[in-house]
Structures are given as C-alpha cells and as structure tokens.
Amino acid sequence: MNLSIYLGMLHQAETTLAESFRQVASGHGAEPDVHFLCHTLAQQCEEHSRLLLPVVQRYGEDLSDSEPERLHAEGLSTTRQGPVGLLRDLQDLYLLASLVDVTWTMVKQAGSALRDRELLDVVARCGGETAVQLRWLQTRMKQAAPQALLVAR
Amino acid sequence: MVDRIAGIWGTRTPYAKDGLWPVRVDQSLSEGVTESDVDRWVQSACVLCSNGCACDIAVKGGAMVGIRGRAGDLVNHGRLGPKGLFASWQGVSHRDRLQRPLIREDGRLVECDWDTAMNRITERSRQLLQERGPLSHGFYTSGQLFLEEYYALAVLGKAGIGTPHMDGNTRLCTATAAAALKETFGADGQPGTYADIDSCDAMFLYGHNMAETQTVLWSRVLDRIAGPDRPKIVCIDPRDTEVARHSDVHLAVRPGTNLALMNALVHEVLANGWLDAEYVNEHTVGLEELKATVEPWTAEAAAAVCDVSAADIREAARIFGTSSRVLSTVLQGFYQSAQATAASCQVNNLHLLRGLLGRPGCGILQMNGQPTAQNNRECGADGDLPGFRNWENPDHIQELADLWDVDPLTIPHWAPPTHAMQIFRYAEQGSIEFLWISATNPAVSMPDLPRIRNILAKPDLFLVVQDLYLTETAQAADVVLPAAGWGEKTGTFTNVNRTVHLSDKAVEPPGEARSDLEIFLDYARRMEFTTLQGDPLLPWTGPEDAFQAWKECSRGRPCDYSGMSYDRLRGGSGIPWPCNDENPDGRERLYADGVFPTDPNYCESYGHDLLTGATVGAESFRASVPRGRAILKAADYHPPHEEPDGEYPLRYTTGRTAYHFHTRTKTGRSRPLTQAAPSAWVEIGPDDAGRLGIREGDLVRVTSRRGRIEVPARVSDIRNGTVFAPFHYGYWDADGAPGEHPTAANELTITEWDPVSKQPVFKNAAVKVEKIADAAGPAPAPTTTASRPAAAGMKRVPPTTGGSGAEATELFNAAPPPRFPESINSVAINRSGQESRP
Known part of the structure; x- marks a missing residue:
C-alpha cells in the first residue's frame, strides 16, 4: 500500500510548515498580527502531526519524498524584509500550506476508500484547520498587496 | 444641592420591576447664575460618554452657562453624570481653546489664516495624489464628531480621494461591539435597549465597569437595586468595582482569560439543559460546532485558567440559565482584551441559546466607549462602509456609487478599510505620507506610546490635526486646524441603544474656529472632487443637507434614518433607529421575531474565523447560513501572548x-x-x-x-x-x-x-x-x-x-416618566413651533 508515502509527505509537510510559520513569526515581529498568529498556527501544525501519529503507526510512513524540503530551501530558510518581503513570505507560506491542504485531501480520499473512521476524523479536524490557515493567509495578503505593490518605499 | 463629585450617581429614586424609572432632573449652573438669568435653553445631548443623555444648554449673553437633563427623554429621564454636569460646556469654554489655524514654519507652529492653512494642506494632498496615488493618504478620526461630519468625511475619503485608509479611535473603543454583532447577527445594530434594565431579573456585566463608564445608566441599575425586587447582578472584572460591590457573583478573572470563562458559562448552560431547543432550532445555526468548542471547558477547567472558584462559575451559569429575563452588557474588559470578538460572541450565544432577545428585560448591550462611536460605524468613516454595507458585496458598492454618482472602482473594496493600527504601521513605514487626525489624541491613547510618538514626529509624514486644543498630538502636526466644539455647531449623534439626538448650536465658536463639517466641506471644495456628472461631490452647505443625504444613504438598511428629520428630533425624546415607514416612531428592541439580518444580499459581513480573522467569503457564507438565522460562533481559548514571567511577574x-x-x-x-x-x-x-x-x-x-x-x-x-x-x-x-x-x-x-x-x-x-x-x-x-x-x-x-464648585440640583418627579413610543414626536415641530411633515 502506498498510503505510507502520502502520510510521510504529510507529516514532513506539516513539520516544515510549522517551522516556516515560526520563521515568519520571528522575521516579522514588527507586524504583530503576523507575528502572534504565525506562532499560534505553528502550534496548530505540530498538533496536526501529533494527531496523525496513530494513523502513521497503523499504515507506516515512507519519508523518501522530499517535496516540502525543496520548497523550504528555496523559500523560507530565511525571511525577507519590508512590505514586499512580507507579502512574498506570506505567499511562500501559502504555497506550503496548499501542499499540506491538498495532501490532506488525498489522504482523506484514501481514508474514505479504506472506511477508516478514525483517519477521517483526523482529516476533518486537521484539514479544516489547514483550510482556515489558507484563508487567513489570503485575507492578510489581499489586505497588504496594494500598499506593498503600489506605494511602499 | 447635592455634591455630585462625592455622590457620583446622585440620589436614589427606587422603582420596581416593570415599573417606570422616575424622573430626576439634574442641573448645574455657573456660579452666580440663576435660572431667571438664563436667556434661552438649547437642546442637545451629552458627549462625555456613550450613554447619550439628553440635555439643554443654558445660554446667557452669548455664552454657555449651565446644563440640565431633559426630563422627557427615554435615555436619561432628566439625569446627568458628573462629567456632563461639570465638563460639558466647561470643557469647551476654556481660554486654552485654539482660535486660529497654525502651520509649522522652521520647526515651530505659528498662527496663520484659514486660506494659508488649507492651501498648505491641499498643496501637499494634490502633490501626493499625483505622485503616489490615493494610498498615500490616511484619515484617523474620532468617536466624538457628529453624524453629518463622519458622513462628509466618509464620502470625501472613499469617493473623493478613494483611499481605504480611514479609521477612527472608535477602533480603540467600539470595534469589537460592532464585530461581535456582525459575526452573530450578520449586521451591526444593538439588539437591546436601556429600558431592559427596568424589566430584567438578572444583569450580567462583562468587563463593564458601568458605574464609572456610564454613570447615569448605573443610576438606573442602582434604582432597581434599591427597589423591592432587585435583579441579580453578575460582575466579571479583575477589579473591585462598584459593580462588583453590588454583585451577587463577582468573577475577578485574570486579565486575558475571558474566553475560557465564557466557554465554561456556555458549557454549563448546555450541560444543564438550560436552552430553548425550539428557539435554537428555528433561529440559529452552528450549535454542534459550539458544543464541540466548549466541551472541554468545565467550570473546573475555566476556574484553573481564570483563577476564580468553580462554584462561582456554576452559580453565575445557574443565574443565567434559570432567570426568566437576563440583560447582558459588555465593554472594554472584553473588547480590549485577548480574543475579544470570540469572548463577546459568546455573550450573544448565551442569549441565543436561551432565546432571550427582543423582549422586555431580555437584551444584549454591546456597549460603545464614546458618545458618537455608533455614527462612525454607521457612516463609514472608520473600518465600515456607509449604511452597514458589505465591502465584499459588489451590489452594495454599486449602491454607494449610484448614491454618490461616482465610478464604483473609485470606492476601495478589495479588502476591508484599513484598521487604525495598520494605518499607523503604514505611516511608520513611509507609505502613508499624509495623515489627517480629527478630534482624537493618539499620542496618548494608542498602545506603546514611545513608538507612536516616533511615528507622529517623522519628518516625511505630513500631519494635519483638527481639534479644540493643542493636544499632545497637535503639537507634532504640520497644520493645526481649530475646530468648533459641542454647543458651537449643529448636528446629530446616536448612542449605544440606537437613540438619535439632535444637538443644536447654542453659541458661536471662539475666534476663527470652524465646525469639523465646514472644514471637511472646504477641503472637498478646494480639492474640486466631482461626480461623474461633473457636479461637486459634496454640495452640502450645512449639517441639515448632510443629514438629508445620510437619510437616503441609510434608507432600507438596518440603521434606517429615513423617517427622521431635525424637526422631529426637536422637542421630544431622541428616536431609536430604525425609523421608517414600518417603524414610524423608531424601534425599541431589534429581533423580536427571531429574524436576523443574515440574508447574504443584505448582511453587512459574511463573517470571519474567530481565531485567525480569516474571512469566510460570500460563497461559503451562502452555503452555510440559512437566511435569517443567527450564527452561534465560537473559538477555543488560547492564552494571551504576553504572560507574566520571572522578569515581568x-x-x-x-x-x-x-x-x-x-x-x-x-x-x-x-x-x-x-x-x-x-x-x-x-x-x-x-x-x-x-x-x-x-x-x-x-x-x-x-x-x-x-x-x-x-x-x-x-x-x-x-x-x-x-x-x-x-x-x-x-x-x-x-x-x-x-x-x-x-x-x-x-x-x-x-x-x-x-x-x-x-x-x-x-x-x-x-x-x-x-x-x-x-x-x-x-x-x-x-x-x-x-x-x-x-x-x-x-x-x-x-x-x-x-465642595461648592461641585454642587448640582436634583428635581424629583418634575414630569411623568417618558415612555416609548409616546415620548417620540410623531409629527415634526419646526423652529417656530409649527407642525410640519417630516
């Protein structure tokens, strides 16, 4: 069964996303909403990894896939500065969270076919929270974009 | 004579449940002035808190010399608080008043004439609009102007310049009240009325030190407490306030933990089955999610987080769950604390769970901090759009564009209007270079003052400050405009429970000071803002023109003023909106029918996730909220972001x-x-x-x-x-x-x-x-x-x-207590005393 590859990807992606939220939090301390919320969302990602554990124990995880690390290396190993830098950092988080989101969706599909109620409960909670993370990132970016792209010094 | 400094709430006039609050007319005249010396009394309402006490200003020889409460007004039944008695006209009639405009020359503020000051403003404004565009402009206003002034500012900013950067210090005082109402009910609009104090069996004051923030409203509570069948009082406040001293249960929670307590109160109400299942089923959505959120929050769990006793939490929940009529009031202890909107929504949820809305004694008062904060929310000079319109709804933007005859693309609606803290951040970063501050003092009122002082002092920020006095903020300005104050201009404003009052001009402003409305209209004229037809965008010549325009803007919206007029507001009591064909005398309570303004075509907001602030969006809202239902919104508790530690214990x-x-x-x-x-x-x-x-x-x-x-x-x-x-x-x-x-x-x-x-x-x-x-x-x-x-x-x-300077008279039972709707003028009385059509 190849579900283990996707569980491995998901676990990795959540861990990477948590680290990246933390990085953006510490790099943008002058934007208090971003700073505090990114810390909160980092915790949320770690909780997702924890909730995933029983599922991983059941089906195993294959860590051979390295997609999230590539994103990490390119986007969020450090944070940028200034209004456009904030926008781009949030956009990188958005990409990473999208990866998490769609991976949850695929795991949900597998869980449905497996008729694994416990897995589906985990997906319902974690996938739902990931969707909110995406909506927040988009809300914040949409607010910041015009100022950053048109008038920021 | 009564010492109203020692006796903040004056003499008790006890009354029983479902009785009428007796009239007590409070009056204070300048030393040496007697009633017979007064030339005339001019109708107004007090602007020193959000309560909105109706009053008359005594005028003698062209100066204000005293004040007295209006016996026939539904808000205060004649009473005034110490601030109204001693700082209303005294607070504006002071030798420190600004009398001429000031401009900065060689680093110093020097007096000049209006043309010089306004030209300097428009020159910089034009230059920036040309070089940097509308996003270079920000406006930060107040909770203390009149409706007409906010509406002028909103039109000027949104349709004239087209900047999203407009907010007021209402952000510091009332933003959560508005947000909580929008999240739960779909639109702003106070469900309850002050008269609910008369009929309630229990009152919950959530982070609301009413005894000090709205002293006259507290007098009404004290008179119920002194009556034969006092309501139970539950106080949530870390301080030993007067409210706490009169309470049956005082929950002195750790600051920052309100939501844990609220989740426990909801948990208890659900666990004990104190809900009105039929009401919840027919009129709300979201019960399962609410249940899941509060599930871990037992009284013990909250007690540990909040550092109060679990027994007290249970007792408070029991009072809420078993009293027939409960009135809740909420203020800054919730609004200015961690997870503010989530905690305030739980107050709404408690009422929805028990179906305690829209009936006498069953009310929610999500309070405001300032006298005219409500109008800023209605008119959209803050983070809202005029008439409680929804920035995410293109039809609402088109309505405004039609009303103002401008291109809808002029009106920024790609995101919500920029909130105050973000406006200051943009100024800090240098992308807002023109900031116009009216009637507020961020150099003292905003958080982290060392930072705010640095922002205001930035040499590349062009700062306009419009005020009565040379405040700490004005001292940092490039141009200071002397504004007319209360009693020196005419306009309307609206209090916490939607009651609209007219404040007539009593005296001339000092020196060359001008009303805020005149100043905004002058700027719009000089900037030559025009409509698509090429007419002036703001053609109004005075406040009544602005009020007429506002009536049209509000027509059909929750805050409908279309049935009001200046003449109807003269003589009788203030009128609570909505006032229209359906509610000709206004309406005392909203939502008696359990139908809420959540219709997606009508609502003010599609809502947010309470933990992150992520917008829900039109599509998801349409899919999840059956129209007319209220939304039981919830979020889990998270500890505050700065907690005591070894260094800061x-x-x-x-x-x-x-x-x-x-x-x-x-x-x-x-x-x-x-x-x-x-x-x-x-x-x-x-x-x-x-x-x-x-x-x-x-x-x-x-x-x-x-x-x-x-x-x-x-x-x-x-x-x-x-x-x-x-x-x-x-x-x-x-x-x-x-x-x-x-x-x-x-x-x-x-x-x-x-x-x-x-x-x-x-x-x-x-x-x-x-x-x-x-x-x-x-x-x-x-x-x-x-x-x-x-x-x-x-x-x-x-x-x-x-002492002697703090004495006021109290006249008891000078008139029968006012009642709704009898005390509302059903026909208009014009200045000459003749009836006219509204």
Whole structure:
C-alpha cells in the first residue's frame, strides 16, 4: 500500500510548515498580527502531526519524498524584509500550506476508500484547520498587496 | 444641592420591576447664575460618554452657562453624570481653546489664516495624489464628531480621494461591539435597549465597569437595586468595582482569560439543559460546532485558567440559565482584551441559546466607549462602509456609487478599510505620507506610546490635526486646524441603544474656529472632487443637507434614518433607529421575531474565523447560513501572548475613572473633576504591595518591555497579581513630554490587536513594579470608585468630595416618566413651533 508515502509527505509537510510559520513569526515581529498568529498556527501544525501519529503507526510512513524540503530551501530558510518581503513570505507560506491542504485531501480520499473512521476524523479536524490557515493567509495578503505593490518605499 | 463629585450617581429614586424609572432632573449652573438669568435653553445631548443623555444648554449673553437633563427623554429621564454636569460646556469654554489655524514654519507652529492653512494642506494632498496615488493618504478620526461630519468625511475619503485608509479611535473603543454583532447577527445594530434594565431579573456585566463608564445608566441599575425586587447582578472584572460591590457573583478573572470563562458559562448552560431547543432550532445555526468548542471547558477547567472558584462559575451559569429575563452588557474588559470578538460572541450565544432577545428585560448591550462611536460605524468613516454595507458585496458598492454618482472602482473594496493600527504601521513605514487626525489624541491613547510618538514626529509624514486644543498630538502636526466644539455647531449623534439626538448650536465658536463639517466641506471644495456628472461631490452647505443625504444613504438598511428629520428630533425624546415607514416612531428592541439580518444580499459581513480573522467569503457564507438565522460562533481559548514571567511577574491592565474622559482634553479643564482625580496613579492589591514593600502613596516605577511609568501607588482591592493604571494622564498640562516621571498608561501597553475586530489589547501586558520613593501623602486616586483604598488604608485617605464648585440640583418627579413610543414626536415641530411633515 502506498498510503505510507502520502502520510510521510504529510507529516514532513506539516513539520516544515510549522517551522516556516515560526520563521515568519520571528522575521516579522514588527507586524504583530503576523507575528502572534504565525506562532499560534505553528502550534496548530505540530498538533496536526501529533494527531496523525496513530494513523502513521497503523499504515507506516515512507519519508523518501522530499517535496516540502525543496520548497523550504528555496523559500523560507530565511525571511525577507519590508512590505514586499512580507507579502512574498506570506505567499511562500501559502504555497506550503496548499501542499499540506491538498495532501490532506488525498489522504482523506484514501481514508474514505479504506472506511477508516478514525483517519477521517483526523482529516476533518486537521484539514479544516489547514483550510482556515489558507484563508487567513489570503485575507492578510489581499489586505497588504496594494500598499506593498503600489506605494511602499 | 447635592455634591455630585462625592455622590457620583446622585440620589436614589427606587422603582420596581416593570415599573417606570422616575424622573430626576439634574442641573448645574455657573456660579452666580440663576435660572431667571438664563436667556434661552438649547437642546442637545451629552458627549462625555456613550450613554447619550439628553440635555439643554443654558445660554446667557452669548455664552454657555449651565446644563440640565431633559426630563422627557427615554435615555436619561432628566439625569446627568458628573462629567456632563461639570465638563460639558466647561470643557469647551476654556481660554486654552485654539482660535486660529497654525502651520509649522522652521520647526515651530505659528498662527496663520484659514486660506494659508488649507492651501498648505491641499498643496501637499494634490502633490501626493499625483505622485503616489490615493494610498498615500490616511484619515484617523474620532468617536466624538457628529453624524453629518463622519458622513462628509466618509464620502470625501472613499469617493473623493478613494483611499481605504480611514479609521477612527472608535477602533480603540467600539470595534469589537460592532464585530461581535456582525459575526452573530450578520449586521451591526444593538439588539437591546436601556429600558431592559427596568424589566430584567438578572444583569450580567462583562468587563463593564458601568458605574464609572456610564454613570447615569448605573443610576438606573442602582434604582432597581434599591427597589423591592432587585435583579441579580453578575460582575466579571479583575477589579473591585462598584459593580462588583453590588454583585451577587463577582468573577475577578485574570486579565486575558475571558474566553475560557465564557466557554465554561456556555458549557454549563448546555450541560444543564438550560436552552430553548425550539428557539435554537428555528433561529440559529452552528450549535454542534459550539458544543464541540466548549466541551472541554468545565467550570473546573475555566476556574484553573481564570483563577476564580468553580462554584462561582456554576452559580453565575445557574443565574443565567434559570432567570426568566437576563440583560447582558459588555465593554472594554472584553473588547480590549485577548480574543475579544470570540469572548463577546459568546455573550450573544448565551442569549441565543436561551432565546432571550427582543423582549422586555431580555437584551444584549454591546456597549460603545464614546458618545458618537455608533455614527462612525454607521457612516463609514472608520473600518465600515456607509449604511452597514458589505465591502465584499459588489451590489452594495454599486449602491454607494449610484448614491454618490461616482465610478464604483473609485470606492476601495478589495479588502476591508484599513484598521487604525495598520494605518499607523503604514505611516511608520513611509507609505502613508499624509495623515489627517480629527478630534482624537493618539499620542496618548494608542498602545506603546514611545513608538507612536516616533511615528507622529517623522519628518516625511505630513500631519494635519483638527481639534479644540493643542493636544499632545497637535503639537507634532504640520497644520493645526481649530475646530468648533459641542454647543458651537449643529448636528446629530446616536448612542449605544440606537437613540438619535439632535444637538443644536447654542453659541458661536471662539475666534476663527470652524465646525469639523465646514472644514471637511472646504477641503472637498478646494480639492474640486466631482461626480461623474461633473457636479461637486459634496454640495452640502450645512449639517441639515448632510443629514438629508445620510437619510437616503441609510434608507432600507438596518440603521434606517429615513423617517427622521431635525424637526422631529426637536422637542421630544431622541428616536431609536430604525425609523421608517414600518417603524414610524423608531424601534425599541431589534429581533423580536427571531429574524436576523443574515440574508447574504443584505448582511453587512459574511463573517470571519474567530481565531485567525480569516474571512469566510460570500460563497461559503451562502452555503452555510440559512437566511435569517443567527450564527452561534465560537473559538477555543488560547492564552494571551504576553504572560507574566520571572522578569515581568505582574499582569497590567488599564482603564477609565469616573471623573475623566479620554486624555482629559475636556475633563482636565474642569476644576471639580480635576480636583477629584488630579494626576496619575497605579493600583496594586494589599498582598502584592506587602511583598514589594509598597505602602499607600509610595512612588513606584512600573516597567514593561515597551517603557515605564512612575506614579504613586494606591493599595486597593484589585485581584492579586494584577496592577491597574488609568489611561487619562498624558502630558499637555505638564511640559508636553513624558519628562522624569512618565504618567501615560500606554507607555507600557503592547502593540497587538484582536484578529477580527482589530481592537488593540490594552487590558493585558506583563510588568514589574518597584518602589522608588516614599509617599508624600496618599495616592491621588478617588476613594469613591474602583480605586477606593483597601480596608487597611481607608482611614488614612481622605474621602473624595467636590465642595461648592461641585454642587448640582436634583428635581424629583418634575414630569411623568417618558415612555416609548409616546415620548417620540410623531409629527415634526419646526423652529417656530409649527407642525410640519417630516
């Protein structure tokens, strides 16, 4: 069964996303909403990894896939500065969270076919929270974009 | 004669449940003036808190010389509070008033004429619009202008310039009230009425020190308490307030933990089956999610987080769950604290679960902090759109574009209007280069003052300040415009329970001062803002034109003014909106039918996720909320972001005292009020004080990660581990700068805000306290309020009294108590006393 590859990807992606939220939090301390919320969302990602554990124990995880690390290396190993830098950092988080989101969706599909109620409960909670993370990132970016792209010094 | 400094709430007039609150007419005249000396009385309402007490201004020889409450008004039944009595006309009739415009020349502010000042503004404005575009402009207004002024500012900013950067200090006082109402009910609009005090069996005051913030409303509560069948009172407040002293249950929670408590109250109500299942089923959505959220929040779990007893939480829940009629009031203890919107929504949820809405005694009052905050929300000079329109709804934007005859693309609606803290951040970063501040004083009222002072002082920020006095903020301006004050201009404004009052001009403003409306209209004229037809965008010549335009803007919206007129507002009581064909005399309570403004085509907001502030969006809202249902929204509790640690071991909270308003711009110029609370202090509990070797009156240094204040200590009955400082004490009456011993509470506060309402967190920070000098006497804190000394120090601190300058008369039962709708003018009375059509 190849579900283990996707569980491995998901676990990795959540861990990477948590680290990246933390990085953006510490790099943008002058934007208090971003700073505090990114810390909160980092915790949320770690909780997702924890909730995933029983599922991983059941089906195993294959860590051979390295997609999230590539994103990490390119986007969020450090944070940028200034209004456009904030926008781009949030956009990188958005990409990473999208990866998490769609991976949850695929795991949900597998869980449905497996008729694994416990897995589906985990997906319902974690996938739902990931969707909110995406909506927040988009809300914040949409607010910041015009100022950053048109008038920021 | 009564000393209304010693007796903040005046003499009791007890009444029974479902009775009418007796009339008591409070009056204060200038020394040496008698009633027979008064030339005329001019109708108005008080602007020194959000209560909206109707009054008449005494005029003699072209000057204001006194004030008295209007017996026939539904809001106050004749009463006035100490601030209204002693700082209304006294607060504006002071020799310090600005009389001519000022411009900065070689670093100094110098007097000039209006043309010079306005040309300097329009020159910079034009240049920036051309070079940088509308996003270079920001407007930061107030909760103290009139409706007509906000609406002019909103049109000028949104349709003239087209900037999203418009907000008011209403963001600091009332944003969460609006946000909580929008999240739960789909639109702003106060469900309850003050008259619910008359009929309730229990009252819950959530972070609302009503005794000091709305003293006349508290008089009404005291009169119920003194009556034969007093309501039960539940108080949630870390301080030993007057409300707490009269309460049946006082939950003195740790600052920053409100949501844990609220989740437990909802948990208890659900667990005990105290809900109206039929009401919930027919009129709400979201019960399952709410249940899941509060499930872990047993009374014990909340008790551990909040540091109150589980038995008290259960008792409070029992009172809420079993009283037939409950009135809830909410204010800054919730709004300016962590997870503000989520905690305030839980108050709405409690009422929805029990179906306690829209009937006498069953109300929610999500309070406002300032007298005209409501109008800023309605007119959209803050983070809202005019008429409670939805920025995410293109049809609503088109309605505004049609109304103003402008291209809808001119009106920024790609995101919500920029909130105050973000406006200042953009100014800090240099992308907002033109900031126009009217009738507010961010140099004292915003969090983290060292940072705010730096922003205001930036040389590349063109700062316009429009005010009555040379405030701390005005001192940093490039152009200062002298504004006319209360009693010197005509306009309307709306209080917490939607009641609209007219305030007529009583006297001429000093010198060359002009009304804020005149100033905004003058700017629009000089900037040549035009409609698509090429007509002037703001063709109004005075306040009544603006009111007419506003009536059209509000028509068909929840805040419908279309049935009102200046003439209808003269003579009788204020009128609560909506006032239209369906509700010709206005409406006392909203949502009696359980139908809420959540229709997606009508609602003001599609809502947000309460933890993050992520927008729900039109599609998801349409899919999830059956139209007309209220939404039971919830979020789990998260600890505040700054908690005490080894270095900063105490929790710090800030607030108001009964004797002052805001940064004392008006109340600091009243002798009785200033004598009652002359200068800053900090409150600390007896145990903490003992541990730190601090005694009453000792000079202490309070330090946070942002800054420090150095003020005398009042040893009071505030909860352990928490200290409190009043936020009124800036530096205009010192040297204009913090100096050796800074006193402004916001030197210490954190830059953080609620994710949904964007209201700053003034009620929670971590600090350390140390003694730096022995007492020279007791702390300058009043003894009549929450700052009363703890029992041990009571004998050594002289009681707060007012003396001869603080006397007022009380006239009892001068008229039968006003009633709704009989006290509303059903026909208009014009100035000459003739009936006319509205």
